[in-house]
Amino acid sequence: xxxxxxxxxxxxxxxxxxDRETTAELVRAMGLPxxxxxxxxxxxxxxxxxxxxxxxAEVRIPDVSGPQIQRRLRARGAxxxxxFATAAAPxxxxxxAMRDGAVHFLQKPVDGHELWESxxxxxxxxxxxxxxxxxxxxxxxxxxxxxxxxxxxxxMVVDGMANHEIARRQDVCLRTVEQRRSRVMRKLAAGSxxxxxxxxxxxxxGADRDALDGxxxxxxxxxxxxxxxxxxxxxxxDRGGARTNFSALGGS
Numbered sequence: 001x002x003x004x005x006x007x008x009x010x011x012x013x014x015x016x017x018x019d020r021e022t023t024a025e026l027v028r029a030m031g032l033p034x035x036x037x038x039x040x041x042x043x044x045x046x047x048x049x050x051x052x053x054x055x056x057a058e059v060r061i062p063d064v065s066g067p068q069i070q071r072r073l074r075a076r077g078a079x080x081x082x083x084f085a086t087a088a089a090p091x092x093x094x095x096x097a098m099r100d101g102a103v104h105f106l107q108k109p110v111d112g113h114e115l116w117e118s119x120x121x122x123x124x125x126x127x128x129x130x131x132x133x134x135x136x137x138x139x140x141x142x143x144x145x146x147x148x149x150x151x152x153x154x155x156m157v158v159d160g161m162a163n164h165e166i167a168r169r170q171d172v173c174l175r176t177v178e179q180r181r182s183r184v185m186r187k188l189a190a191g192s193x194x195x196x197x198x199x200x201x202x203x204x205x206g207a208d209r210d211a212l213d214g215x216x217x218x219x220x221x222x223x224x225x226x227x228x229x230x231x232x233x234x235x236x237x238d239r240g241g242a243r244t245n246f247s248a249l250g251g252s
Contacts (some may be wrong), residue, residue: 008123009053012036013043013069013087015061019108023056023085026112027119040064049073049080052130054103054122056115059086059093067097074100079129081122085110138205142188150187153180157193158200 010027012034014020020036027034037043040061049055055073057066064072070082087108094105103125104110104118132250145156149170156166167177 007052008032008126009048009051010119010123011043011048011053011055012057013040013055013061013066014058015039016058019058019085020108020201023110023115026110026115027056030119032119034102040066040069044069044072049078052126054081054083054119054126056083056085056106056119059084060098060186067093067100070100070102071095079126079133081125081129083118083122085115094251136203139188139199143200143203144186145187149198150184153177154184154188154196154200157181157184158197217230228246 010032012020012023012027014023014036015038017038020038024036034251035048037046040057041063042054043049045063051186055069057069059066061069065082066082066086073080073082081103082097082101083103083106085106085108086088089105097105103122106114107120143151143154152170153166155168161169163177163181166181167174172175184190185196188196188199
């Protein structure tokens with residue numbers, strides 16, 4: 001448990017000094033390392049967002065708003081989960097942020113219990129994303145070892161073609177197809193055709209996100225956004241979390 005704590009950092013971005021310090025103190029009281037920033041540019045320029053952890057951001061920041069930070073992180077390929085904490089935000093802003101994958105919206109003044117649940121969920125989500133990305137990279141590296149003929153066999157196997165159909169397409173004998181298919185299975189460490197298909201799908205730019213263990217179900221989901229009490233989208237132990245009160249947060 002101690003190693004998990006020391007490996008993560010919770011980032012707080014808020015131009016309001018009191019709110020920033022209060023949120024940072026709550027995070028540190030959880031036993032988690034926390035770094036606080038007075039502006040969005042300060043946070044983005046330091047590139048500390050590449051480390052494991054999560055981000056808690058105010059929506060209305062003068063230089064770079066919270067949602068703009070979120071979109072810039074996504075554009076840079078960052079996996080850092082984002083929690084928003086704000087006294088008020090227009091409903092369209094909330095809607096877009098949730099669609100972009102925000103973990104949660106917290107209403108200021110932030111409740112310590114709600115913050116704890118949101119941060120713990122975000123940290124688990126970050127670990128899951130990083131594990132998935134590592135596995136996808138490993139799969140892509142394995143795929144890169146396939147010859148063009150082997151890649152062709154793999155694609156046709158994924159399409160459900162039988163060996164004799166593949167042989168006809170590649171204009172080779174059945175034995176050659178069997179040998180190529182065997183090499184594909186070995187290089188990709190697949191124990192069955194079903195596993196081979198799963199591996200191929202999971203490596204396609206995350207197309208089959210649930211094909212890998214640890215897929216972050218419920219990420220940015222409306223069930224979690226609107227009412228995560230008892231939500232089936234949350235991992236075990238996360239049910240009963242905080243509720244986002246849109247009427248309290250949003251304007252017209």
